[in-house]
Amino acid sequence: MVAIQKNNETQKFWDLLSEVPDPEIPVINLVELGVVRNIELDGQTIIVTVTPTYTGCPAKKLFNDLITEKLNVNGYNNVEIITQLHPVWNTDWLSEETKAKMYKDGISPPTDDNLVITCPHCHSTNTEMVSQFGSTPCQSLYKCLDCLEPFNYFKCHR
Numbered sequence: 001m002v003a004i005q006k007n008n009e010t011q012k013f014w015d016l017l018s019e020v021p022d023p024e025i026p027v028i029n030l031v032e033l034g035v036v037r038n039i040e041l042d043g044q045t046i047i048v049t050v051t052p053t054y055t056g057c058p059a060k061k062l063f064n065d066l067i068t069e070k071l072n073v074n075g076y077n078n079v080e081i082i083t084q085l086h087p088v089w090n091t092d093w094l095s096e097e098t099k100a101k102m103y104k105d106g107i108s109p110p111t112d113d114n115l116v117i118t119c120p121h122c123h124s125t126n127t128e129m130v131s132q133f134g135s136t137p138c139q140s141l142y143k144c145l146d147c148l149e150p151f152n153y154f155k156c157h158r
């Protein structure tokens with residue numbers, strides 16, 4: 001886990017960006033997702049360091065646009081986005097609380113080994129993969145063999 005630096009000066013920006021939902025999993029926000037790595041002030045300019053999730057994830061450009069827009073509508077017009085590719089975004093940056101939110105929303109959160117996948121509907125581990133790719137490339141489509149409900153599994157990524 002890479003510690004995120006926060007201070008009083010930038011706290012309000014962290015708070016604002018905590019109101020921006022992940023376009024793919026709206027119950028979690030961009031700060032919880034861990035894509036917002038750092039916020040700095042350089043004079044009047046807000047510099048936001050962003051680590052995109054998966055390379056080639058369609059949400060990448062969208063994250064930058066959402067962040068810029070959120071700050072702009074709140075009156076902060078000088079926004080600079082820095083894309084930081086290393087360290088690579090990984091699912092270890094998701095807190096247990098964030099994973100719990102995901103699970104409650106019907107998405108099975110990443111597990112360490114990608115092996116035992118729990119059904120978010122009935123909590124059974126008797127599940128099988130239907131398709132490598134679910135509603136987004138970051139997720140796989142699974143089916144529960146007990147309750148027969150399909151669900152998405154958010155793939156572990158390191």
Ligand SMILES: [Zn+2]
Nearest residue numbers: 119122144147
């Ligand atoms: Zn089930």
